[in-house]
Amino acid sequence: MRIDIATLFPEMCESVLNESIIGRARRRGHIELHCHQIRDYTLNRQKQVDDYPYGGGHGMIMQAQPIYDCCMDVIGQVCAAGHERPRVIFMTAAGAPLTEAKCRELARCGSLLLVCGHYEGVDERVIEALADEELSIGDYVLTGGELAALVVADSVFRLCPGVLSCPEGYEDESHYNGLLEYPQYSRPEEWNGRCVPEVLLSGHHANIERWRREQSLERTRLRRPDLYQEYLKKVNSENS
Numbered sequence: 001m002r003i004d005i006a007t008l009f010p011e012m013c014e015s016v017l018n019e020s021i022i023g024r025a026r027r028r029g030h031i032e033l034h035c036h037q038i039r040d041y042t043l044n045r046q047k048q049v050d051d052y053p054y055g056g057g058h059g060m061i062m063q064a065q066p067i068y069d070c071c072m073d074v075i076g077q078v079c080a081a082g083h084e085r086p087r088v089i090f091m092t093a094a095g096a097p098l099t100e101a102k103c104r105e106l107a108r109c110g111s112l113l114l115v116c117g118h119y120e121g122v123d124e125r126v127i128e129a130l131a132d133e134e135l136s137i138g139d140y141v142l143t144g145g146e147l148a149a150l151v152v153a154d155s156v157f158r159l160c161p162g163v164l165s166c167p168e169g170y171e172d173e174s175h176y177n178g179l180l181e182y183p184q185y186s187r188p189e190e191w192n193g194r195c196v197p198e199v200l201l202s203g204h205h206a207n208i209e210r211w212r213r214e215q216s217l218e219r220t221r222l223r224r225p226d227l228y229q230e231y232l233k234k235v236n237s238e239n240s
Contacts, residue, residue, distance in 0.1 A: 001031055001032065001107070001109070001110065001111065001112075001156075001157070001160045002031075002032040002033070002034070002078060002081075002083050002086070002110070002111040002112075003031070003032070003033050003034075003111070003112045003113075003114065003153050003156065003157065004033075004034045004035070004036060004074050004077075004078060004086060004111070004112070004113045004114070005033070005034070005035045005036065005113075005114045005115075005116065005146075005149050005153065006036050006038055006067065006070050006071055006074060006113065006114070006115045006116060007035060007036070007037070007038060007116040007144075007145070007146055007149065008037070008038055008039060008049065008116070008118050008144070009116075009144070009146050010035035010036060010037050011035075012146055013035045013146055013149065013150060013153075014033075014035050016150050017033055017150065017153060017154070017157075021158065021163065021164070022153075022154055022157050022158070022163070025157065025160075025162060025163040028162065030160060030161065030162030030163055031157050031160055031162075031163060033153065033157075034074075034077075036070055036073075036074055037070075038062075038066050038067055038070045039066065040070070041065075041066040041067075041069040041070040041073070042065075042066045043065065043066075048063075049062055049063060049066050049067075050062050050063060050118075050119050051063055053120065057120070058120065059119055059120030060119040060120060061119060061120055061121055061122065061123055062117055062118055062119055062121070062122045062123060063123055064122075064123040064125050064126035064129075067115065067122065067123075067126045067130075068126050068129060068130065071088060071113060071115060071130050074086070074113055075088075075113065078111050078113070083110050083111040084109075084110040084111060085111075086109075086110075086111040086112055086113040087106070087109050087111070087112050087113070087132045087133075088113045088115065088130050088131055088132045089106075089112060089113065089114050089115065089131070089132065089133055089134070089135050089152070090115045090117065090122065090127050090130075090131045090133075090134045090135075090145075091114060091115065091116055091117065091134075091135060091136070091137075091145030091148040091149050091152070092117060092121075092122070092127075092134045092135070092136060092145070093136055093140075093141050093142075094134060094136065095133070095134030095135040095136040096133065096134065096135060096136065097135075097136055097137075097138070097139075098135050098136065098137050098151070098152060098155070100155075100176055102135070103152075103155045103156050103159060104159060106152070106156045107156050107159035107160055112152075112156070114145075114149040114152055114153065115130075115131075115145070115149075116144055116145030116146050116148070116149050117144065117145045118143070118144040118145065135148070135152060136148070137151045137152070178227060178230060178231040178234060179216045179217065179219075179220045179227065179228075179231055180216060180219045180220045180223060180224060180227070181216060181219075182211075182212040182213075182215035182216045182219065183215055183219070185197070185200060189201065197211070199211045
């Protein structure tokens with residue numbers, strides 16, 4: 001899979017996605033990432049990418065032209081490299097919330113182009129012209145779209161073949177099946193007076209799986225009642 005990021009801070013994105021599991025997967029060729037400097041596509045000597053908003057207001061707005069030209073060039077590069085046309089996603093506070101289900105959907109795409117806004121926002125016309133969708137990573141505002149794009153790239157890349165050692169690495173984790181993950185423990189068996197639950201030391205796999213299932217359900221019910229109710233609706237629908 002290939003992900004391209006259009007940004008004013010490509011070095012920032014590269015430095016994060018060159019590390020840890022994602023960086024290792026990149027070096028092994030399981031995934032492909034490219035970061036592009038939007039400022040390189042400006043048509044003025046000052047490399048200006050922003051201007052005052054029509055109608056007044058605070059701050060500056062990113063202009064349509066450099067974003068559009070950058071994205072069209074990237075789309076051409078992606079297609080020339082033999083990939084399908086990338087799905088163009090603008091990272092905006094007004095976008096649909098990112099979920100694990102959305103990550104699984106995006107992981108089935110051959111390529112993505114994540115566009116990072118900055119300042120007070122992006123000229124709406126370029127979003128209308130290019131965006132297949134807008135995504136948000138939460139009900140809060142960031143100074144730019146880079147952190148949001150990194151979250152999307154990381155959460156999608158980890159679902160790609162070869163990135164994690166086995167599918168169970170993400171199938172058992174929180175949100176994959178609509179529930180929060182069960183508690184996890186490691187050595188030693190006792191730490192600061194707190195012991196690992198006996199069932200996990202029993203070696204009885206059926207009992208362990210049952211315990212983990214019960215813990216997952218109870219944790220979701222207590223911490224995320226919204227997810228718990230959605231899960232119950234899904235189960236009831238499947239059983240009806």
